[in-house]
Amino acid sequence: MTVAVPRENDIEVGETLPPMTEHAVSVSLPTWKANVGYEEGEEWVISKMKTGYPRFFIHKSIEKLAQAIAAKHGRPGERAMLFPSHVIASRCREFLHQQAPDLSPQQVRILDLVPATDSEGSDGMSPVSPRLSAVLFPAERFPIVKAFWQHSGDGVSSRRAEYCQEAFDNGNLIDSSSIKDPSRIGKGPRRYQSKTAIDTPLSRDAPTAATETQDPTRFVEERFGRNLDLSMTANAKVAVRRRIAGSLTADVELREALALERDTVNTRQVAGFSEDDVYLYPCGMSAIFNAHRNLLATKGQLKSIVYGFPYIDTLKIVQKFGPGSLFYGFGSSEELDDLERRLAAGERFLALFTEFPSNPLLKSPDIQRIRGLADQYDFYVVIDETIGNFLNVNVLPYADIVVSSLTKVFSGDSNVMGGSLILNPKAKSYSHLKQLWNEDYEDNHWAADSIFLERNSRDFVQRIARINANADAICQTLIAHPKVKQVNYPKYSSTREFYDKCRNPNGGYGGLLSVTFHSKQDAVAFFDNLDTVKGPSLGTNFTLSSPYVILAHYGELDWCASWDVEADLVRISVGLEDTNQLEKVMCRALDAIPK
Known part of the structure; x- marks a missing residue:
């Protein structure tokens, strides 16, 4: 008689991941059928x-505020999409007119909402200002506006929307054209006005005014009972940028992080590099979008190269927001041979975008050869290091720009979005790009998001070591099973030599892997019996699985297959659980595959 093993991670369809987390960036889709049902x-x-992944699913707090703004300021049949600044709203409006040239200028309007005079007598010293810009447009054009939101990653965050909702409801967020001085700042919601430092713990046993007003989901999200002291925002951003720069690698509190000397350690191995070359963005895709946008400004309308099968929106950005792309989806040496022939024959390109390693096949590009071609034929190199992460690999010496999604393993807690962009000070393009970024850059990473990101990333170093070890152990379990067709992981890839050339002395091979089987039936049986939480995203502190190609490419599965990306691939983002426990979880799922 077979005894059923209780599953620890049975989480119902649609629940946030982590559960009861108001600003979670993943959502439970626990079965293969649920993933297909979502796509259908x-x-x-x-x-x-x-909830849902934030760039694909508009968070309910954002939608609630957008509806309220459209109801108050819009015309019948209009919807609103919310952005952190007028500049970004203008880009959305331009994209909408490009995609729908039949629309008149009067049909797409920008509403700038700014603080009114604070009725509570604000001293004007609040660390944040409840302001945003709304694009009002005919509701039937929503898919176009949603595409801009998704691809650019430049929409407002759910925490910003929540903050601004209260100001809007109180009459403290108004049309900028209705006041003479739009720069006045209100306090915003009361819960953000605490004067206690973020590092001051609140006792869970002795309720305080702060804990008494927390709802259950907020208490879970703000674990340890910490308050959001937004006066610490600027310091939190400095600490985050220092971690990304590699000059802050210890698990220390915020005050200690700020007390450290600048650039005492430079794990990036690039002379002259510092936190001043690190720029924060609302999410990783925003960093990629703005990199592409700014590079176009330097050289004009040249096509870009996308090398290796990438995360979906990277390719969409270069296709939709410029003259198009040359796509090398295999990431092979033969494709680099073809590129070199094109370049030698006179073709010119703006930039080459690549991931190190790629998602979901975990292939590593030959970035040394790519760098050589870029220097010879004058194109930029943009490397996405999200999957490898800078503790495992050092790709900056080969790039003009390095981008990363901080939403993933840098944060780990799956409750905040963020992105980074790094300029390489040793690149030939540096002076020009540095001037451009200094003139163009807007810091739109919302204050409360920065506070969470700083807190979450403090133990980044020790988490990476544990995740590396767990992922390697899981790979060995999967590789040894006869029902497994292929395990994709940098350590066991045909491109390992390219990964190892950039691997740091103490670096591992990351926490992401994918696996394929000999039939769809086997893949479904494995996934449905896999006792991990299941949903989109990666880099979480808990192991997270998904039928990635179904979720990311459901409408183009044949196209994916043409690049050797199988529809039935299962992607596993490995977490911090006990290694033996994870191995047993994998074995039970493998044993569930029909004999």
């Missing part, structure tokens, strides 16, 4: 969605 828009899935 089936009611039994969609109706239960409490």
Whole structure:
């Protein structure tokens, strides 16, 4: 008689991941059927969605505020999309007119909302200002506006929307054209006005005014009972940038992080590099979008190269927001041979975008050869280091720009979005790009998000070591099983030599892997019996699995197959659980595959 093993990670469809987390960046899709149902828009899935991946699913707090703004300021039949600044709203409006040239200028309007005079007698010294810009447009054009939101990553965050909602409801967020001085700042919601430092713990046993007003989801998210002291925002951003720069690698509190000497350690191995070359963005895709946008400004309308099968929106950005791309989806040496022939024959390109390693096949590009071609034929190199992460690999010496999603393993807690962009001070393009970024850059990473990101990333170093070890152990378990067709992981890839050339002395091979099987039936059986939480995103502190190609490319599965990306691939982002426990979880899922 077979005894069923209780599953620890049975989380219902549509629940946030982590559960009861108001600003979670993942959502539970626990079965293969649920993932397909989500892509098909089936009611039994969609109706239960409490959230979704933020660039694909507009958070309910954002939608609530957008509806309120449209109801108050819009015309009949209009919707609103929210952005952190007028500049970004203008880009959205321009994209909408490009995609729908039949629209008149009067049909797409920008509403700038700014603080009114604070009724509570603000001294004007609040660390943040409840302001945003709304694009008002005909509701039937929503898919176009949503595409801009998704690809650019430049929409407002859910925490910003929550903050601004209260100001809007109180009449403290108004049309800038209605006041003479739009620079006045209000206090914003009361819970953000605490004067206690973020590092001051609140006792869970002795309720305080702060804990008494917290709802259960907020208490779970703000674990340890810490307050959001937004006066610490600037310091939190400095600490985050120091971690990304490699000059802050210890697990220390915020005050200690700020007390350290600048650039005492430079793990990036690039002379002259510092935190001043690190720029924060609302999410990783925003960093990629703005990199592409700014590079176009330097050389004009040249096509870009996308090398290796990339995360979906990277390719969409270069295709939709410029003259197009040359796509090398295999990431092979033969494709670099073809590129070199094109360049020698006179073709010119703006930039080459690549991931190190790629998602979801975990292939590593030959970035040394790419750098050589870029220097010879004058194109930029933009490397996305999200999957490898800078503790495992050092790709900056080969790039003009390095981008990363801080939402992933840098944060780990799956409750905040963030992105980074790094300029390489030793690149030939540096002086020009540095001047451009200094003139163009807007820091739109919302204050409360920065506070969470700093807190979450303090133990980044020790988490990476544990995740590396767990992922390697899981790979060995999967590789040894006869039902497994292929395990994709940098250590066991045909491109390992390229990864190892950039691997740091103490670096591992990361926490992401993917696996394929000999039949769809086997893949479904494995996934449905895999006792991990399941949903989009990666880099979480808990192991997170998904039928990635179904989720990311459901409408283009044949196209994916043409690049050797199988529809039935299962992607696993490995977390911090006990190694033996994870191995047993994998074995039970493998044993569930029909003999």
